[in-house]
Amino acid sequence: xTNERLLEIYRFLLxxxxxxxxxxxxxxxxxxxxxLYASTGQEAISVGSALTLQPGDFxxxxxxxxxxxxxxxxxxxxxxRQYMARATSPTGGRDGNLHFGDITKGIIxxxxxxxxxxxxxxxxxxxxxxxxxxxxxxxxxxDGGMSMGDFHEGMNFAAVMKAPLxxxxxNNGYAYSTPTTRQMTVSSLADRAPAYGLERITIxxxxxxxxxxxxxxxxxxxxxxGGPSMIECMTFRxxxxxxxxxxxxVPKEELEQWRAKDPILxxxxxxxxxxxxxAAECDRIKESIRHQLEADFxxxxxEPFPDGSSCLGGVYA
Amino acid sequence: MPEITYLEAIRQGIWEELxxxxxxxxxxxxIGGYGGAFRVSSGMIDHFGTGRIIETPICESGxxxxxxxxxxxxxxxxxxxxxxxxxxxxxxxxxxxxxxxRYRWGASVPIVVRGPSGAGVRGGPFHSQSVEMFFAHTxxxxxxxxxxxADAKGLIKxxxxxxxxxxxxxxxxxxxxxxxxxxxxxxxxxxxxAAVRRTGRDLSVITYGAMVHVxxxxxxxxxxxxxxxxxxxxxxxxxxxxESILATVRxxxxxxxxxxxxxxxxxAGEIAAIINEEAFEDLDGPVLRVTAPDxxxxxxxxxxxFFLPKVSDVVAVARKLVAY
Ligand SMILES: Cc1ncc(C[n+]2csc(CCOP(=O)(O)OP(=O)(O)O)c2C)c(N)n1
Ligand SMILES: [Mg+2]
Numbered sequence: 195x196t197n198e199r200l201l202e203i204y205r206f207l208l209x210x211x212x213x214x215x216x217x218x219x220x221x222x223x224x225x226x227x228x229x230l231y232a233s234t235g236q237e238a239i240s241v242g243s244a245l246t247l248q249p250g251d252f253x254x255x256x257x258x259x260x261x262x263x264x265x266x267x268x269x270x271x272x273x274x275r276q277y278m279a280r281a282t283s284p285t286g287g288r289d290g291n292l293h294f295g296d297i298t299k300g301i302i303x304x305x306x307x308x309x310x311x312x313x314x315x316x317x318x319x320x321x322x323x324x325x326x327x328x329x330x331x332x333x334x335x336x337d338g339g340m341s342m343g344d345f346h347e348g349m350n351f352a353a354v355m356k357a358p359l360x361x362x363x364x365n366n367g368y369a370y371s372t373p374t375t376r377q378m379t380v381s382s383l384a385d386r387a388p389a390y391g392l393e394r395i396t397i398x399x400x401x402x403x404x405x406x407x408x409x410x411x412x413x414x415x416x417x418x419x420g421g422p423s424m425i426e427c428m429t430f431r432x433x434x435x436x437x438x439x440x441x442x443x444v445p446k447e448e449l450e451q452w453r454a455k456d457p458i459l460x461x462x463x464x465x466x467x468x469x470x471x472x473a474a475e476c477d478r479i480k481e482s483i484r485h486q487l488e489a490d491f492x493x494x495x496x497e498p499f500p501d502g503s504s505c506l507g508g509v510y511a
Numbered sequence: 512m513p514e515i516t517y518l519e520a521i522r523q524g525i526w527e528e529l530x531x532x533x534x535x536x537x538x539x540x541x542i543g544g545y546g547g548a549f550r551v552s553s554g555m556i557d558h559f560g561t562g563r564i565i566e567t568p569i570c571e572s573g574x575x576x577x578x579x580x581x582x583x584x585x586x587x588x589x590x591x592x593x594x595x596x597x598x599x600x601x602x603x604x605x606x607x608x609x610x611x612x613r614y615r616w617g618a619s620v621p622i623v624v625r626g627p628s629g630a631g632v633r634g635g636p637f638h639s640q641s642v643e644m645f646f647a648h649t650x651x652x653x654x655x656x657x658x659x660x661a662d663a664k665g666l667i668k669x670x671x672x673x674x675x676x677x678x679x680x681x682x683x684x685x686x687x688x689x690x691x692x693x694x695x696x697x698x699x700x701x702x703x704x705a706a707v708r709r710t711g712r713d714l715s716v717i718t719y720g721a722m723v724h725v726x727x728x729x730x731x732x733x734x735x736x737x738x739x740x741x742x743x744x745x746x747x748x749x750x751x752x753x754e755s756i757l758a759t760v761r762x763x764x765x766x767x768x769x770x771x772x773x774x775x776x777x778x779a780g781e782i783a784a785i786i787n788e789e790a791f792e793d794l795d796g797p798v799l800r801v802t803a804p805d806x807x808x809x810x811x812x813x814x815x816x817f818f819l820p821k822v823s824d825v826v827a828v829a830r831k832l833v834a835y
Contacts, residue, residue: 279811287811306637502817
C-alpha cells in the first residue's frame with residue numbers, strides 16, 4: 195500500500211472521529227435536533243470497508259456509519275444539516291441524522307427498522323448482477339439487528355441469488371443495553387454464515403488495514419461473480435447507545451480494555467512504524483481537519499430552518 | 512391521592528397486574544436491568560425476576576408470536592414495542608395470528624401490545640407515528656388510547672385482563688408532561704367507553720390521545736368568546752363507543768373530530784359516517800375534521816409544528832362551525 199493511501203485512510207479515520215466529537219459538542223449545546231448516535235471506536239470498520247469500493251458501487255449504511263458516507267464523497271456539511279434539521283439538508287429537514295440517501299452517489303439511506311437494509315441492498319446487488327454491471331453492494335448491520343427476520347430473509351435471498359452483496363457485521367458488544375451474549379447463543383456472529391452457505395469470517399474491526407484487506411477480498415469476489423460474503427468485525431461501542439445513555443450497564447473494565455485498542459491510536463503506530471508520518475505530522479493533519487470542521491459547523495449554523503408549510507407535498511411523484 | 516405522571520401510571524398499572532396475577536408476563540427489548548427505553552419497566556426485573564420480565568432479542572415478529580404462544584399456555588403477555596413504530600415488523604402476527612383466532616377456532620389471545628406512539632418530540636418519520644389505523648381495520652383487535660394518567664392506569668389494567676388482543680397506544684408526548692391525582696386501589700377503566708372531559712352546549716369536539724389536551728385548551732379559549740365546547744375523549748378506538756358519540760351529537764348538534772393521525776382514512780372518517788347514518792337529523796352543520804396532513808411525520812421543528820394540529824386550528828374550526 196502506498197504512503198498516499200495510508201495517509202488517505204488516516205485522514206478519513208480522523209475525519210470520522212473528529213466529526214463525531216464536534217457533533218457531541220453540538221449536542222451538548224442543544225443544537226442537535228433529536229438523538230445523536232456516535233460511531234466512536236468503530237471508525238476503522240466504516241472507513242476501511244468503504245474505501246474498497248469503486249464508482250458505481252452502492253452502500254447501505256446504518257446510523258453509525260458516517261465514516262462510510264464521508265469516504266463515499268458525502269459533504270460533511272450535509273450530515274451536519276441533517277442533525278441540525280435545516281432546510282438545506284438532503285431531506286429538507288424531513289428526516290434527521292444519517293437517514294438520507296442519494297441514488298446517484300450509490301447511497302441507500304436506512305430507515306430505523308433494524309434489519310431492513312439487508313433485503314433492500316440484496317435487491318440492489320441483484321439488480322447490478324441482472325444488468326451485467328461489475329458492481330457490488332456493501333451493507334452494514336449491528337449484532338442486535340441480526341436478530342430481525344429481515345436479516346435472515348435478505349441474507350438467504352442474496353445467497354440463493356448469488357448476488358454481489360458484502361455484509362459487514364459490526365459486533366460492538368451491545369445492542370442498546372443488551373449484550374451480544376443475550377442477543378444470541380452462538381459465540382461469534384460469523385457462526386451464522388454457514389446457514390447461508392458462506393464462509394465464517396471474523397476480523398479485528400479496530401485494525402483498519404485488516405478491514406480494508408478482508409472487505410477488499412470479499413468485494414473482489416462479489417465483483418467477479420462469486421456471490422455474497424458476510425464479515426464479522428470485532429469492535430466496541432465506546433459511547434452510549436445515543437448521547438442520552440450513560441451506559442451504566444457497561445463494565446468499566448470492558449470499556450478500558452477496548453480503549454487500549456483504539457483504532458486510530460493503533461493506526462498512528464502503523465504510520466510511525468512505516469515512517470509514513472511522525473507524531474508532529476499526525477498532529478498537523480488533525481489540526482487541519484479540525485479547522486475545516488469548525489468552519490463547516492459554523493457555516494451550517496447560519497443556514498435556515500425549513501418553512502413549516504414545506505412539510506406538504508413530495509409524497510408522490 | 513398521590514400525583515403521578517402518565518408514565519408512572521402505566522408502570523404502576525403493569526406492576527399491580529404483575530402482582531395480582533402470576534400469569535402476567537412482559538416481553539420486550541432492554542426491559543430488564545435498563546428498565547426499558549422510557550423506563551416503564553424500571554425495577555420490575557428485580558422484583559418479579561426473569562421468568563416474568565422477559566428481555567428479548569430484537570425481533571418484534573418473533574416476540575409477538577411468542578406472546579401469542581405464551582397465551583396458549585395460560586399466560587397473559589404484555590408486549591412492549593420500544594417505539595410503537597416497530598409494531599409494523601409484527602404486523603402479520605397481530606393481524607393474522609392474534610386477531611383471527613377466536614373467530615376461527617374460538618381460542619383466546621389475551622395479549623397486550625403496547626408502546627410509545629405519537630409525535631411532538633422531534634422523533635422523525637420512524638419514531639413518531641400514529642399506528643392506530645393500520646390496525647383499526649382488523650376485526651378481532653381492540654385499540655385503546657389513554658389521554659390522562661388515570662386512564663393510562665385504568666386502561667392498561669383492563670387491557671391486561673381482557674380476553675382478546677389489545678393494542679395499547681401510550682402517547683410519548685404525555686409521558687412526563689402530565690401529572691395527576693390517580694386514586695389508589697384496584698380499579699379499571701372499561702374498554703369501549705368514551706368520557707366527556709368537558710361539557711358544552713354549542714358544539715362538540717370528538718378526539719383522543721394527546722389531542723384531548725389540545726381540545727381542552729381550545730375549549731378554555733373559546734369560553735372567553737362565549738362559545739361552549741364539549742370535549743369527548745374516545746379512550747377506545749376499536750370498538751368505538753357509538754352511544755357516547757351519538758349522545759354528544761344529540762346534545763350540541765354540531766360536531767367535529769380532531770386527531771393527530773393523518774387525514775385520509777383517519778378515525779374521523781368513520782365517526783362522520785356513523786353520525787351520518789345514525790344521527791343525521793340531529794345535525795345543525797357538517798361534521799368537520801381537524802387532522803394532520805397526509806404526509807409522514809416530519810422531523811425538523813417547524814415542519815413538525817406545522818404537521819401537528821394546534822389549538823389555533825381547533826379554535827378556528829370551532830368558530831366556523833358555530834357560525835354555520
Ligand atoms: C425493528 C427495530 N426494533 C427496535 C429498534 C430500536 N433500536 C434502535 S437501535 C437498537 C439496538 C441496535 O443494536 P445493534 O444492531 O447491535 O447496533 P448498534 O447500536 O450496536 O450499532 C434498538 C433496539 C429498532 N430501531 N428497530
Ligand atoms: Mg451492537
